[in-house]
Amino acid sequence: MLKNPASSATGLSRRSFMTGTVSAAAAAPLLASAAKAEEAAAVHSRLREAVAVSLRINGQPYALSLDTRTSLLDALRDHVGLTGTKKGCDHGQCGACTVLVDGKRVLSCLSFAVMNQGSEVTTVEGLASSDGKLHPMQQAFIDHDAFQCGYCTPGQIMSAIGCINEGHANSEDDIREFMSGNICRCAAYPNIVAAIVQARDQTRGT
Amino acid sequence: MRPFVYEQPNDISAAVAIASRFTTDDEQPTRANAQFIAGGTNLADYMKLGVAVPNRLLDLNRLEEPALRQIRVSDDGIRFGALVRMGEAADHAEVKRRCPVIADSLRLAASGQIRNMASLAGNILQRTRCEYFRETSWPCNKRVPGSGCAAMEGFNRQHAVLGASDACIATYHGDFAQALIALDAVVRAEGSRGARKVPFARLHRLPRDTPHIETDLAADEIITAIEVPAVAWARRSRYLKIRDRESYAFALASAAVALDLDGDSVREARIALGGVATVPWRARAAEAALQDKKLDEASADAAAQAAFADAESRQHNAFKVELGKRTLVRALLETRDMKV
Amino acid sequence: MDAAAPKPGENQGEPLPRIDARLKVTGQAHYPADLPTANIAYGALSTSSIARGRVTKLRLDDARAVPGLLDIVTYGDMDKVEKPKFGNSGATSIGPLHDRTIFHDGQIIALAVAETFEAAEEAAQLIRAEYEEEKPTASFDSPGAKTVDAAGKNPMHKEDVKAGNFDAAYAAAPVRIDARYSTPTQHHNPIELFSTTAFWQGDQLIVHEPTQNVTGWKVELARQLKIDPANVRILSPFIGGAFGSKGPMTPRTAIVAVAAKRLGRPVRCVTSRMQAFGTQTYRAETRHRIRIGAGRDGRITAFAHEGWEVTSRADAYVVAGTSATGRMYDYGSVLTHVSLVEADRNTPGYMRSPPETPYVYALENAMDEMAVTLGMDPVEFRRINEPKVEPIGKKPFSSRSLIQCYDQAADAFGWAKRDPKVGAMRDGDWLVGMGCATAIYPTAAAPCAARVRLTSDGDVRVQCGSHEIGTGVRTVAGQMASERLGVPIDKVNVEMGDSSLPPAPVSGGSISTASVCSAVLKACDAIRTKLSVGATAEGRPLAGSHNEELDFADGKIVAKGGASAKIEDVFKIMQVGAIDEYAEFAPKGATPGALKKLYAGQPEFHGGDHDEDSVKYAFGAEFVEVRINRYTREIRVPRIVGAFAAGRIMNTRTARSQLMGGMIWGIGQALQEATEVDGRYARYVNRDLQDYLVPVNADIRDLQVILVPEVDHAVNPAGVKGLGELGNVGTAAAVASAVYHATGNRIRDLPIRIDQLIA
Incomplete structure (x- = not known):
């Protein structure tokens, strides 16, 4: 049985695990053969190469050169300059980074940009029409005061549009459940639900 | 990174x-x-x-095999392509009708956005959310074999009471897997050594003294499909998930239940438990306890006692034993009362 | 009219939509980390993994080898700047890079700066520290915890309030309770991540950072960097939620400024969600002992509230909510005492309703227990003990509409239908419970400056260095100008969140609307005076009218008799294009140096319990229904009603939203929020939004806010009582009361979770 050094005086010393982060890499087995070593060398030679990524964002084509690690969120914010999409946790826990990819709402922080090659991305900046007329969801958010600080709002709005598209806005209960991936720390929730009901009814023409 | x-x-x-x-x-x-x-x-x-x-x-998203993205429903059962997204499966009319426990388990997991992103195969392979596993400055036998476990004597409210070892008490947090293990699902995988079928119950490994070995899969093996054999009475099934908030939270305890009833009496019960165990957890003792019994609060409670007979708790997770039992009792009674 | 825009009652302003709403729904509202900055370098923090000890060695080689790495700021690199100061504008006195001592978990040990965000993160993760570790003290019961009297340790708590002879009165009381309560560690977790972007233009330092205090930070940052405050500009045009977390500046700001100076280019550091738990402030855990003695008629004769609060070893952070709880009811005698418990933790800080949230929770839970003990309806119990004057200094309340709040909320809630018997109400498998509690928050105001400009074509520009943290202050400041100058709101532009604007106090303590609106009011009135003079002079359109009889409406100046003059015509007559007025507002009782202190980032707070003539508080009453499953015991809140009276309501829409948000905060505090501290290592365990739970949409169902009309001319010229922090005071006690009603379990330790109900 393994010792539990965190709770016992024996075993691995507390000091040694505190000297830095312990990650799987530290203990990753060496590659078995010379062939593998060659492969490893090949990997390292390409490791930090920038990759070309083509995206259509709000109808406009973009050709980007990105680190493979760059999230779709950081690509939008830091490389395209569309800062409407927000970083609230960077780990898929808050929903502030929600965008539509090929019409579906996703978390742009958990998606590597390179995986979205050729995709159509819609952000909050792409909703209003070119004459400045707001999308019904944007107007509904204003009408129902569905935000306070406004930081989670782009994610809420994109998620709300996705929620209706998915057919998950048929009742207030549904809206509450299917919008629960978007945390609003100011807690405008009842107003968000009311806004989505309004926009749903308008976009359905009822 | x-x-x-x-x-x-x-x-x-x-x-x-x-x-x-x-x-x-x-x-x-x-x-x-x-x-x-x-x-x-x-x-x-x-x-x-x-x-x-x-x-x-x-x-894997560019793999061209169409079956990877399809849900096929036939007399044999339901075959889920590995790349089908959780949200799609949760909304599938036939899945909802034939196996509500599957649709429920998917719908009650994560958030709408995550369900749109996450593949079914990825979901069943999701790794524990143990706080000490997630933060690399803590010792963790699952992350770094032999480094120790900070959770044992640490803050372990969300940790497992079933299937734990002296090396690891991290909970398996998935929901879908509970439905699959209850329904005797099979996973299809392909690797350099060929294609094979893995019974779902054998996919995940108990932590024992090797918690870093999480599944039966090889590093070059890809799950291609998940097959759920047809069970007509799976229409009487549901997934009950108890959590600290109404949505977007992991289970403190959950139960996947499918019942074949003959009037009030149980011909066959399928039970899996989530949120309380280190791996997807089939509660066979509880199933056996219900066999041919009239399903009422007393027999449900007896089944729950059987399910948790071997439970071991620690400082902060003792409540999970009682909660797990009550979750199962409630799930059984609610499943009994389903109109199918 | 929809729920979001309540019809204004007496002394309540129109529910205008937020004037920055369009920016917020189109993604054009630029929060500090959004502001475009050329040639930016990215910073990432490396933080300690121990809570107490010393860094003996820092291994930077792996980090330095990361392609794109530009610099690492660490020990030695901050020697030429001053250490931070704990106080009004500073979160802590700990200068994390000033020496190698580790005071708490997650303390900054280095800042890696690189060409890309990815490289900076990679490098920061590769920085390895070796420590000489000492056994840390985590919290109250940990070995090494040091308990000291709070009084006198911090200007926020000069003395423990008391009145009469508690001991004798308590001993003589026929009915007594003596109970202990606790609240957990909590982190604000605004959804906007904490960030600093700094760049230098010659001697000028420009910082983009979300803050509730641009002026205070300007002064404090200049002090640390030993430069003239005139050379520092803090920009925070929009703030993505604050709740107190962005009030005091943390040590990161100066570190990023130093990095930008070293590199000669802008540096942006966005702190990760996890790192924020150790690098920012938080609400420390508290404990309470409450004793109440009462007669069988329900009249309280004795009240004692003892509080214990955790703080860091470095700084004596105190909230001491006994000031409010000791004045809440007509107690007869009062005894209070607050202790600080020093531990190896980062310094706590203000979190939405800092003193009242924990202390009033304890008081109100105890009040409910006492009502149960007396066999009395909890609303009646409070009614019986409603004071004419506050018990400590025997001063009147400037206004107190608590009973009106109770009556209106009880009516809307249907309190009369509640069966008072414990466990008597059920709905199928769900136990139903109903409870209530009082909300209270001190009404304060601070000196504030504002500049208002009205042009001949009716455009208004309001400039004030306050902060739009979501409260709607930008909107209500504009609304005040719109009303006073008689121009439509869409002609009003409001600039805030910039230290180069006229200074405003920290946006904390619910003082912003009162302070800002009072300053804007004053500036507008100066403009009115000039225009009035222009309009009423001999030969002018309104000649013969008196200034004070004029009204400004619809772009006109209207005299009492109905004669009017278009404002644009008055401008023409006066031969000016615009009138610009700079006003400085100081609340009643302000010291002679109060305005000077405003510019120095040290605003004086007046009101609350500080004033001679009266005490000033806003009140509310909250009613909650809970449902608890009879098997699995999860707690849901299907219904909550709050009625609040807070003087003049500038805008019923933004007021309702703030109160609603507060009530939902209260539900979260009752049922979910807790930062778990690993007692062995004094480290935070659940450091993200996966494990630190806050309410989600599905948690909130039927929520009603009632704005009870109230007029109070004593509080400030605007007649406004702050309400940003009122809504979440008392909520947790109302939930605890409802849980008791449903189950018979009196839960005294927050949060109330399944764990406590399932045993």
Whole structure:
């Protein structure tokens, strides 16, 4: 049985695990053969190469050169300059980074940009029409005061549009459940639900 | 995050071939240099945290085999392609009708956005959310074998009371897997050593003294499909999930239940428990306890006692034993009362 | 009219939509980390993994080898700047890079700066520290915890309030309770991540950072960097939620400024969600002992409230909510005492309703227990003990509409239908419970400056260095100008969140609307005076009218008799294009140096319990219904009603939203929020939004806010009582009361979770 050094005086010393982060890499087995070593060398030679990524964002084509690690969120914010999409946790826990990819709402922080090659991305900046007329969801958010600080709002709005598209806005209960991936720390929730009901009814023409 | 090379194989055999080139036979998939990515909702998170450190990602989303993206319903059962997204399966009319427990387990998991992203295969392979596993400055036997476990004597409210070992008490947090294990699902996988079928119950490994070995899969093996055999009475099934908030939270306790009833009496019960165990947890003792019994609060309670007979709790998770029992009792009674 | 826009009652302003709403729904509202900055370098923090000890060695080689790495700021690199100061504008006195001592978990040990965000993160993760570790003290019961009297340790708590002879009265009381309560560690977790972007233009330092205190930070940052405050500009045009977390500046700001100076280019550091738990402030855990003695008629004769609060070893952070709880009811005698418990933790800080949230929770839970003990309806119990004057200094309340709040909320809630018997109400498998509690928050105001400009074509520009943290202050400041100058709101532009604007106090303590609106009011009135003079002089259109009889409406100046003059015509007559007025508002009782202190980032707070003539508080009453499953015991809140009276309501829409948000905060505090501290290592365990739970949409169902009309001319010229922090005071006690009603379990330790109900 393994010792539990965190709770016992024996075993691995507390000091040694505190000297830095312990990650799987530290203990990753060496590659078995010379062939593998060659492969490893090949990997390292390409490791930090920038990759070309083509995206259509709000109808406009973009050709980007990105680190493979760059999230779709950081690509939008830091490389395209569309800062409407927000970083609230960077780990898929808050929903502030929600965008539509090929019409579906996703978390742009958990998606590597390179995986979205050729995709159509819609952000909050792409909703209003070119004459400045707001999308019904944007107007509904204003009408129902569905935000306070406004930081989670782009994610809420994109998620709300996705929620209706998915057919998950048929009742207030549904809206509450299917919008629960978007945390609003100011807690405008009842107003968000009311806004989505309004926009749903308008976009359905009822 | 460590840098990685990104590849987009075109088909399953290409993906396997690349994975095979960059991994070794004895390597765990979660620790390999080359790792597969589909939705990325679990892997990208763990890469950012430095918990997962692949230097090569094989993106499965461009695999051309159509079956990977299909849900096929037939007299034999339901076959879910590995790349089907959780949200799609949760909304599938036939899945909802034939196996409500599956649709429920998917609908009650994560958030709408994550369900749109996460693949079914990725979901069942999701790794524990143990706080001490997630933060690399803590010792963790699952993350770094032999480094110790900080959770045992730490804050362990969300940790497992079933299936734990002296090395690891991390909970398996998935929901879908509970439905699958209850319904005797089978996983199809392809790797350099060919294609095979893995009974769902054998897919996940108990932590024992090797908690870093999480599944039965090899590092170059790809799950291609999940098959749920047809069980007509699975229409009487449901998934009950108890959590600290109404939505977007992991289970403190959950129960997947399917019942074949003859009037009030149980011909067959299928029961799996979530949120309380280190792996997807089939509660066979509870199933046996209900066999041919009239299902009422007393027999449900007896089944729950059987399910948790071997439970072991720690400082903060003792409530899970009682909660787990009551969750099962409630799930059984609610499933009994379903109108099908 | 929809629920979001309540019809204004007496002394309540129109529910205008937020004037920055369009920016917020189109993604054009630029929060500090959004502001475009050329040639930016990215910073990432490396933080300690121990809570107490010393860094003996820092291994930077792996980090330095990361391609794209530009710099690492660490020990030695901050020697030429001053250490931070704990106080009004500074979160802590700990200068994390000033020496190698580790005071708490997650303390900054280095800042890696690189060409890309990815490289900076990679490098920061590769920085390895070796420590000489000492056994840390985590919290109250940990070995090494040091308990000291709070009084006198911090200007926020000069003395423990008391009145009469508690001991004798308590001993003589026929009915007594003596109970202990606790609240957990909590982190604000605004959804906007904490960030600093700094760049230098010659001697000028420009910082983009979300803050509730641009002026205070300007002065404090200049002090640390030993430069003239005139050379520092803090920009925070929009703030993505604050709740107190962005009030005091943390040490990161100066570190990023130093990095930008070293590199000669802008540096942006966005702190990760996890790192924020150790690098920012938080609400520390508290404990309470409450004793109440009462007669069988329900009249309280004795009240004692003892509080214990955790703080860091470095700084004596105190909230001491006994000031409010000791004045809440007509107690007869009062005894209070607050202790600080020093531990190896980062310094706590203000979190939405800092003193009242924990202390009033304890008081109100105890009040409910006492009502149960007396066999009395909890609303009646409070009614019986409603004071004419506050018990400590025997001063009147400037206004107190608590009973009106109770009556209106009880009516809307249907309190009369409640069966008072414990466990008597059920709905199928769900136990139903109903409870209530009082909300209270001190009404304060601070000196504030504002500049208002009205042009001949009717455009208004309001400039004030306050902060739009989501409260709607930008909107209500504009609304005040719109009303006073008689121009439509869409002609009003409001600039805030910039230290180069006229200074405003920290946006904390619910003082912003009162302070800002009072300053804007004053500036507008100066403009009115000039225009009035222009309009009423001999030969002018309104000649013969008196200034004070004029009304400004619809772009006109209207005299009492109905004669009017278009404002644009008055401008023409006066031969000016615009009138610009700079006003400085100082609340009643302000010291002679109060305005000077405003410019120095040290605003004086007046009101609350500080004033001679009266005490000033806003009140509310909250009613909650809970449902608890009879098997699995999860707690849901299907219904909550709050009625609040807070003087003049500038805008019923933004007021309702703030109160609603507060009530939902209260539900979260009752049922979910807790930062778990690993007692062995004094480290935070659940450091993200996966494990630190806050309410989600599905948690909130039927929520009603009632704005009870109230007029109070004593509080400030605007007649406004702040309400940003009122809504979440008392909520947790109302939930605890409802849980008791449903189950018979009196839960005294927050949060109330399944764990406590399932045993």
